[in-house]
Amino acid sequence: xxxxxxxxxxxxxxxxxxxxxxxxxxxxxxxxxxxxxxxxxxxxxxxxxxxxxxxxxxxxxxxxxxxxxxxxxxxxxxxxxxxxxxxxxxxxxxxxxxxxxxxxxxxxxxxxxxxxxxxxxxxxx
Amino acid sequence: xxxxxxxxxxxxxxxxxxxxxxxxxxxxxxxxxxxxxxxxxxxxxxxxxxxxxxxxxxxxxxxxxxxxxxxxxxxxxxxxxxxxxxxxxxxxxxxxxxxxxxxxxxxxxxxxxxxxxxxxxxxxxxxxxxxxxxxxxxxxxxxxxxxxxxxxxxxxxxxxxxxxxxxxxxxxxxxxxxxxxxxxxxxxxxxxxxxxxxxxxxxxxxxxxxxxxxxxxxxxxxxxxxxxxxxxxxxxxxxxxxxxxxxxxxxxxxxxxxxxxxxxxxxxxxxxxxxxxxxxxxxxxxxxxxxxxxxxxxxxxxxxxxxxxxxxxxxxxxxxxxxxxxxxxxxxxxxxxxxxxxxxxxxxxxxxxxxxxxxxxxxxxxxxxxxxxxxxxxxxxxxxxxxxxxxxxxxxxxxxxxxxxxxxxxxxxxxxxxxxxxxxxxxxxxxxxxxxxxxxxxxxxxxxxxxxxxxxxxxxxxxxxxxxxxxxxxxxxxxxxxxxxxxxxxxxxxxxxxxxxxxxxxxxxxxxxxxxxxxxxxxxxxxxxxxxxxxxxxxxxxxxxxxxxxxxxxxxxxxxxxxxxxxxxxxxxxxxxxxxxxxxxxxxxxxxxxxxxxxxxxxxxx
Numbered sequence: 001x002x003x004x005x006x007x008x009x010x011x012x013x014x015x016x017x018x019x020x021x022x023x024x025x026x027x028x029x030x031x032x033x034x035x036x037x038x039x040x041x042x043x044x045x046x047x048x049x050x051x052x053x054x055x056x057x058x059x060x061x062x063x064x065x066x067x068x069x070x071x072x073x074x075x076x077x078x079x080x081x082x083x084x085x086x087x088x089x090x091x092x093x094x095x096x097x098x099x100x101x102x103x104x105x106x107x108x109x110x111x112x113x114x115x116x117x118x119x120x121x122x123x124x125x
Numbered sequence: 126x127x128x129x130x131x132x133x134x135x136x137x138x139x140x141x142x143x144x145x146x147x148x149x150x151x152x153x154x155x156x157x158x159x160x161x162x163x164x165x166x167x168x169x170x171x172x173x174x175x176x177x178x179x180x181x182x183x184x185x186x187x188x189x190x191x192x193x194x195x196x197x198x199x200x201x202x203x204x205x206x207x208x209x210x211x212x213x214x215x216x217x218x219x220x221x222x223x224x225x226x227x228x229x230x231x232x233x234x235x236x237x238x239x240x241x242x243x244x245x246x247x248x249x250x251x252x253x254x255x256x257x258x259x260x261x262x263x264x265x266x267x268x269x270x271x272x273x274x275x276x277x278x279x280x281x282x283x284x285x286x287x288x289x290x291x292x293x294x295x296x297x298x299x300x301x302x303x304x305x306x307x308x309x310x311x312x313x314x315x316x317x318x319x320x321x322x323x324x325x326x327x328x329x330x331x332x333x334x335x336x337x338x339x340x341x342x343x344x345x346x347x348x349x350x351x352x353x354x355x356x357x358x359x360x361x362x363x364x365x366x367x368x369x370x371x372x373x374x375x376x377x378x379x380x381x382x383x384x385x386x387x388x389x390x391x392x393x394x395x396x397x398x399x400x401x402x403x404x405x406x407x408x409x410x411x412x413x414x415x416x417x418x419x420x421x422x423x424x425x426x427x428x429x430x431x432x433x434x435x436x437x438x439x440x441x442x443x444x445x446x447x448x449x450x451x452x453x454x455x456x457x458x459x460x461x462x463x464x465x466x467x468x469x470x471x472x473x474x475x476x477x478x479x480x481x482x483x484x485x486x487x488x489x490x491x492x493x494x495x496x497x498x499x500x501x502x503x504x505x506x507x508x509x510x511x512x513x514x515x516x517x518x519x520x521x522x523x524x525x526x527x528x529x530x531x532x533x534x535x536x537x538x539x540x541x542x543x544x545x546x547x548x549x550x551x552x553x554x555x556x557x558x559x560x561x562x563x564x565x566x567x568x569x570x571x572x573x574x575x576x577x578x579x580x581x582x583x584x585x586x587x588x589x590x591x592x593x594x595x596x597x598x599x600x601x602x603x604x605x606x607x608x609x610x611x612x613x614x615x616x617x618x619x620x621x622x623x624x625x626x627x628x629x630x631x632x633x634x635x636x637x638x639x640x641x642x643x644x645x646x647x648x649x650x651x652x653x654x655x656x657x658x659x660x661x662x663x664x665x666x667x668x669x670x671x672x673x674x675x676x677x678x679x680x681x682x683x684x685x686x687x688x689x690x691x692x693x694x695x696x697x698x699x700x701x702x703x704x705x706x707x708x709x710x711x712x713x714x715x716x717x718x719x720x721x722x723x724x725x726x727x728x729x730x731x
Contacts, residue, residue, distance in 0.1 A: 006313065010418035017425060018410055024387060031384035 132223050135233060140216030143240040146497070147208035147249040152506035153697075154200040154513040155539050157601060162252035163512070163538035166203045167349075169252075170546055174345040176535050177354055177370035181341035182261070182295025183254050186210075199546055200513075203252040211249030211256035215240040217263035218452060222459045224270040225413075225420055228466055234489055235459025241497040242397040242451060244444045246504045254296055255448040261293035262300060262449050269307060269423075273314045280324050283311075287328035291335025297449065298367060302434055306426025313419040342366055349541070350559050352534025352580045377439035386436045393444050397451055399496060402458055409460030416460075428453040462489075510697040515597075515604040516543045517646040518694045520550040522597055522606070523571060528564040530572040530587075530609070533557045533580030540573075556583045570609040571596070597648075598667075598675045599694040605677075618688050620654050628721035629712030631663050631679070632656045634686060638706050638726030647695035649728050653708055655679055655687045664711035666720065667693055669704045669728075676711070701730050 128136070155163050161176065168175040169187025190206040191199050215236050222232025239245060248255040268289045272282035290307065293300045311318060318324060342363055346356035357366035365372075378386055394403055414421040431450040438446060465485065472478040516539050523529060531537040537557050543549045544558065554564045557578065564570075564586070572578060575593040588611035597606035620635020632655065639650035649669075657663065657679075666676040674695065680687055709722040 006316075007418050010313065010422055011414060014414040014418055014421050014425065017429070018414065021429075024383070025391065028384035028387035028391065032388040 128220050128223060132220060132229070135229060136216035136219045139219050139233060139236050139240065140212040143215040143249075144208060144212035146240070146501070147211055147246070148205075150246075150501060150505040150507055151201070151208055151250045152204050152509045154198050154204075154510060155516075155542060156200075156204070156251040156506055156509050157511050158247070158251060158506070158509075161254075161535065162203075163200075163542060164535040165254065166200045166252050167538050167541050167545065169203050170199050171348070172345070173348040174342065174351060174357075176351075177366045178298040178368075179339060179342045179357070179366060180254055180295060180297075181338040182292055183257055184341070185295075185338075186257060187252075198513075200252060200542065204250065207249050207252060207256040210260035211245065212240075214256065214259040214263045214452070217260070217267050218455060221263060221267050221270060222456060224267065224274065225456065225459075226416070227459045227463050230486070231459045231463035231466060234462045234493070235455045235457075237493055238398060238402055238458055238496065239451060239455035241493060241500050242455075243500045243503050244393070244397050245448050245451060246500045248445060248448055250504055250506045253445070255445050258293070258296035258300070259448055259452060261289070261296045262303075262452055265290045265293050265300070265303075266452075269310065273310070277315050277317065278321070278324075280327060283318075283324055284327050284331045288331040288335050291332040292338070294336055295338045298370075299431070299434065299446075299449070302430045303427045305430065306423055309426060310419060310423040313422070339367055349545075350534045350557070352536075354534075371438070374439040375434070376437045378437055389443065390432065390436050390447070393447060394451075394454065396444075397447075398454060398458065399492065401492060402454075405461030405465070406454050406457040407461070408464050409457035409462075412464035413457065413460045424453045424456055508696070508698045511599050511601050511604060511694070512539050514646055514694045514697055515599045515601075516540060518597060518599075518648055518692070519571075519573075519606050520553065521646050522648070522692055523550065523553050524569050525552055526554075526565055527552075527569045527571055528554045528556070528586070530570070530574075530578050530582045531555060531557045532573065532578050533559075536579040537573075556586055557581055572607045572609050573605070575605075575607050595677070595689070595691050597692045597694065598677060600674050600696065602675070602677055618652050618654070618690060620652075626723050628710035628723060629663070629719070630657055631665070631710040633708065633710070633723060633725075636708055636723075636725035638728060640692075640728065641726075642729050642731065643695060644731050647697065647699065647730060648692045649695060649706060650692050651706065651708070651725070652688065652690045653725075655689075655710075656685075666709045666711055668707045668709065668722065669695060669699060672696070672699075695728075695730065699730055703727050703729050 155166065165175055165180070165183065165187065167173060169184050170191045172184065172188055175184055187203045187206055190202045190209075194202050194205065196202060196205065218239055219232050219236040222235050223229065225232075227235070245256070245259065248259075265286065268282070268286040272279065272286050275282045290300070290303075342357040346358040354366065355362055357363040398406065410421070410425065413424065428450050431453075432447065435443065435446040435450070466482075469478060469481050469485065472481050519529070519540075520543060529540075531540045534557075540555065540557070544551075544555065554562050554568070556564070557580070570586075570588075572582075572593060575595070577587075587609065590612060592610045592613055593607040594610065595605050596608045599605065618635075620637065622637075623635050624633070626633040633653065634656050635652075635654040637652045639652060640648065643649060651667065653665075655665065663679050664676060665679050667674055675693055679689075704727065705724050706726045706728055707722040707724050709720045712719045712721060
């Protein structure tokens with residue numbers, strides 16, 4: 001294969017690569033609604049203030065209460081709420097330090113029946 | 126073939142400006158961020174063995190910095206290594222851009238945007254492998270391009286490239302993933318090399334000689350405590366420690382998770398280069414392909430393998446793993462800038478062309494400055510002293526002959542640092558050090574965690590019903606010292622002066638600042654008594670002047686009172702003079718976290 005035909009093959013393959021990357025990027029943007037999830041930061045400590053924290057990991061906290069069953073909140077690394085399930089919502093936060101989660105009396109709102117709080121540590125390196 | 130004098134000057138200038146930024150924001154000791162950094166500092170200073178994959182070259186470079194640069198404490202010197210080699214990577218990035226035939230302005234802008242990108246900057250101010258590795262990756266790439274520019278058949282430059290590439294495995298073994306792109310580029314640049322076996326054998330020997338640094342692993346397999354890893358003292362364990370490391374974290378995501386992983390990566394990319402930078406990089410890929418398919422495939426091949434691997438790696442801190450591939454993005458930014466510059470040549474009128482160029486440069490300078498300012502705010506670690514203050518304070522408050530339970534191995538390296546490098550408080554028995562010492566019966570027992578420590582504690586070290594009482598707190602909730610008792614400790618204090626300060630749902634009924642003067646390591650001794658309604662708990666905090674120095678959860682108050690008696694570590698950055706001490710309760714409302722503060726005393730810092 002001559003140098004010029006080799007270069008042509010490399011160029012064609014390069015175009016294919018760029019198209020593939022563009023397709024994957026478009027698919028990712030469409031499938032995730034364009035949200036850029038990052039994983040910086042992990043909840044280092046979780047303690048209940050009425051509700052009971054059953055489980056937490058880098059982006060999910062599961063709280064149980066005696067009256068409302070289990071609530072589950074997914075939280076992204078910027079400590080904003082994603083995909084609350086059950087009667088839970090994140091109501092307040094102190095960036096980098098505390099996240100407070102209310103479990104309300106019903107899915108439509110009402111007075112909190114349990115609260116949970118977790119301390120959000122800095123990213124591990 | 127050395128770069129032109131002008132290019133050497135520009136590269137040096139860029140590196141010096143970057144170094145000035147990194148030095149201004151450098152952590153003065155063990156940084157809170159970068160947990161591995163504590164271990165890497167200790168292993169560098171003592172020529173030990175770091176966590177997988179061992180990082181031999183990093184360890185040796187760190188040893189040189191620690192022992193040849195008597196500036197600041199040991200951890201400062203390994204932090205300094207990150208700054209110096211990070212700045213070196215910036216200069217080399219410019220020289221690589223020039224070897225790729227970018228215009229000096231385009232090459233400089235690519236290097237500059239990398240220099241101020243938040244993730245890379247964050248790694249140049251602490252002890253970590255990523256900035257030194259960026260230096261080694263750029264050095265390897267520069268040597269490869271230097272060989273490509275040399276007359277065909279040149280043996281020396283190719284062997285030098287192979288040697289540097291082998292060395293670079295010792296700052297991050299993932300550099301092995303660049304091999305296919307390097308190989309393709311070599312064959313595409315000089316196909317006749319396949320007919321020169323002597324050159325290939327010499328290059329392979331140079332690579333193998335440099336990669337033989339990994340003999341360091343079995344040689345140092347018996348150094349200190351490698352927990353949670355086993356010593357690489359057999360062939361199978363050597364593989365598990367190096368090429369086989371983190372096997373359960375690789376390719377950890379199913380194909381269905383690809384969009385989410387790529388979205389995560391896209392977010393990091395925008396965070397580091399900004400939307401304009403990402404756009405220029407995308408344009409740059411097309412431009413690079415048009416200009417030279419070989420060079421395009423060199424950069425793209427490196428990039429695709431690296432990003433493909435690390436987006437599928439399950440880690441809690443994925444951003445730093447892209448520091449090396451961001452080098453390639455920065456080069457594509459340079460190509461993008463060059464494409465815009467060339468397109469500007471089509472502007473018809475010379476004066477209009479000149480005006481457009483000036484305007485484009487002004488915009489670029491403004492964007493770079495804005496990014497630099499944002500990075501500066503995010504990455505200024507010059508006041509990051511909490512780990513040093515904490516470990517120093519612990520050994521200052523422990524009674525003689527105490528037993529201190531701390532995390533083992535890499536997790537407890539900040540204590541290893543104090544004990545092994547500074548020889549502090551040999552009377553304190555630390556079972557995590559595995560030195561065979563048996564704690565004295567009845568010795569005061571302390572722990573750095575309110576429960577079992579990582580990797581321990583050893584059998585029988587804890588009483589059957591251990592109760593943990595905090596005695597030392599810092600601004601980081603996870604950095605605290607607890608006294609361990611066999612049963613509930615008696616309430617140690619009845620406030621001599623009682624008052625009723627209602628702070629949200631909690632009531633402060635007594636508070637006393639017991640230490641009125643503070644010297645190094647700075648602490649303030651504080652007692653507080655809280656009362657709340659039935660079942661009430663809450664968040665309480667302390668601040669000095671207006672600076673919060675700790676926040677923690679108060680145990681359930683019920684109908685009684687909770688008394689806390691702790692020493693609070695004051696930040697090293699607190700200036701001398703009198704400072705007011707405030708305690709507060711943090712009220713959780715429906716929409717906010719509202720602190721209620723009250724002043725309880727003053728302290729004179731010397």
